Amino acid sequence: MIKYLFIxxxxxxxxxxxxxxxxxxxxxxxxxxIIGVIATVGTTATIYWRKIKxxxxxxxxxxxxxx
Amino acid sequence: xxxxxxxxKESSSFRDNFGSVYHSNGNILRTVNKVAEKNFHTLNEKxxxxxSIDKGFLIDFEILDKDQHPDSLKDYNIILKAQKISFxxxxxxxxxxxxxxxxxxxxxxxxxxxxxxxxxxxxSAFNIQFYKGKPVFIDIMSLEEYKNGEYWSGYKQFxxxxxxPLLLGHLKNIKHNDxxxxxxxxxxxxxxxxxxxxxxxxxxxxxxxxxxQSKFLQQDINNPKATREKKNKLKKFKKxxxxxxxxxxxxxxxxxxxxxxxxxxxxxxxCNTYTEKSLSxxxxxxxxxxxxxxxxxxxxxGCNNGQFCKIALENGAKEVVGVDFDINAISNTYRMSKxxxxxxxxxxxxxxNPSPNQGWRQLERQGFKERFKxxxxxxxxxxHHLIIGKNVPIDEFIDWIIDFGKFxxxxxxxxxxxxxxxxxxxxxxxxxxxxxxxxxxxxxxxxNIINTYTLADSKRILYEYKTL
Numbered sequence: 001m002i003k004y005l006f007i008x009x010x011x012x013x014x015x016x017x018x019x020x021x022x023x024x025x026x027x028x029x030x031x032x033x034i035i036g037v038i039a040t041v042g043t044t045a046t047i048y049w050r051k052i053k054x055x056x057x058x059x060x061x062x063x064x065x066x067x
Numbered sequence: 068x069x070x071x072x073x074x075x076k077e078s079s080s081f082r083d084n085f086g087s088v089y090h091s092n093g094n095i096l097r098t099v100n101k102v103a104e105k106n107f108h109t110l111n112e113k114x115x116x117x118x119s120i121d122k123g124f125l126i127d128f129e130i131l132d133k134d135q136h137p138d139s140l141k142d143y144n145i146i147l148k149a150q151k152i153s154f155x156x157x158x159x160x161x162x163x164x165x166x167x168x169x170x171x172x173x174x175x176x177x178x179x180x181x182x183x184x185x186x187x188x189x190x191s192a193f194n195i196q197f198y199k200g201k202p203v204f205i206d207i208m209s210l211e212e213y214k215n216g217e218y219w220s221g222y223k224q225f226x227x228x229x230x231x232p233l234l235l236g237h238l239k240n241i242k243h244n245d246x247x248x249x250x251x252x253x254x255x256x257x258x259x260x261x262x263x264x265x266x267x268x269x270x271x272x273x274x275x276x277x278x279x280q281s282k283f284l285q286q287d288i289n290n291p292k293a294t295r296e297k298k299n300k301l302k303k304f305k306k307x308x309x310x311x312x313x314x315x316x317x318x319x320x321x322x323x324x325x326x327x328x329x330x331x332x333x334x335x336x337x338c339n340t341y342t343e344k345s346l347s348x349x350x351x352x353x354x355x356x357x358x359x360x361x362x363x364x365x366x367x368x369g370c371n372n373g374q375f376c377k378i379a380l381e382n383g384a385k386e387v388v389g390v391d392f393d394i395n396a397i398s399n400t401y402r403m404s405k406x407x408x409x410x411x412x413x414x415x416x417x418x419x420n421p422s423p424n425q426g427w428r429q430l431e432r433q434g435f436k437e438r439f440k441x442x443x444x445x446x447x448x449x450x451h452h453l454i455i456g457k458n459v460p461i462d463e464f465i466d467w468i469i470d471f472g473k474f475x476x477x478x479x480x481x482x483x484x485x486x487x488x489x490x491x492x493x494x495x496x497x498x499x500x501x502x503x504x505x506x507x508x509x510x511x512x513x514x515n516i517i518n519t520y521t522l523a524d525s526k527r528i529l530y531e532y533k534t535l
Contacts, residue, residue: 027282028223028226028283029218036304039308
């Protein structure tokens, strides 16, 4: 899986030549959609990560209290 | 009262269909076109303009009464009189930190507006100017209501005008000025992608904003129909994602620094000590000169690290522009000006090849000299850079310099000075007419020499003049 991800990443690192100049805005809008998805995934992940951390913190606190 | 008809359109004001800029009897007027009236009223009723001005984001303006509209602009229902900015400057004349501050100003303004359900419809760096030392957004007609689910229409332009030039400085230590001046739309993302190394690209931010964007822009060029179809299928852009993107860019840009900052400071220290004795004498002469003239606008040609700009401001000059062709020196000037909150505009200008008239009809962006007419000019230790360094004839140099202001302070460096000896050690001395006598003769043809000061330990001469 990591290997494929790396190949995917590499494929974008190659530069291409520009041929013409037509409606260049669309590409920049698509990238915003991608960043938007990353933001949503990132935010969701952060919320769940926090929940997991809180869960273990509570557990630890319980253990400490019991001691 | 009807104004006299001395009204003409600003030559750079043609791209926007929602309004235009006019010069009218020394004022800056912004007309609101019929199609934009509704948007203007909505934002005005919601107090968006007032709040933006109060927060220091937007240039101050007032709505003119109908009877104050100039005759030639009678067709407009709304005309705004905007706060005039004395010196219009362009991003290719700014230092890395000036561009960075302008970028952060733009993002902060966007974030502020988006929370009030408004946006800026574009992201041109030319819409930001430095007023009293701080960046301010000047294009009032660029504000519009936020439409639910819309994408950031100015994103591509923001990258080209702000992000990419800053990345060039941050990653490659290449100043953006020459590239930006060559292409006034900014630095193309596809071009930047080609300039970056593999190592530079191993970063999430670079990968998304440069590498991926470049890839999609390429697709757009090679197969526009498919890209447009892909774009049309996109879901709405969440407001939270929009804000995330603005904040993420802001955090990233605030961390960008010019590489090898240490060497800049090293040079600064060195420059500052080697003329210490004559420096204090010069400082006295400059302060006397400024005290006497009390100029509203003063230009320091070859300002180095800005010490004479500071003296001019402390002695009564209201506004000062300092220009230098050394990017490190001008960066130091901006750093000092920002720290002390001076009304000083430092600009990177090579006086032997200053910003030209360019853009549409070569009138869109004005040349350096057209924009910087002042009351007074100081030019200390620069004439030899042009006359000896660039072979500029003495009479042409005098013609050129006296045009900056009615009053001036000009330093002449004789041939026996160490600086000129150094310059001539690597090139043939073909400067047969380079003498104090000739310099004075040419200056006298164009100006009255009011005072002449000979610096004690160097035989350098300072001429105080008033043009004829």
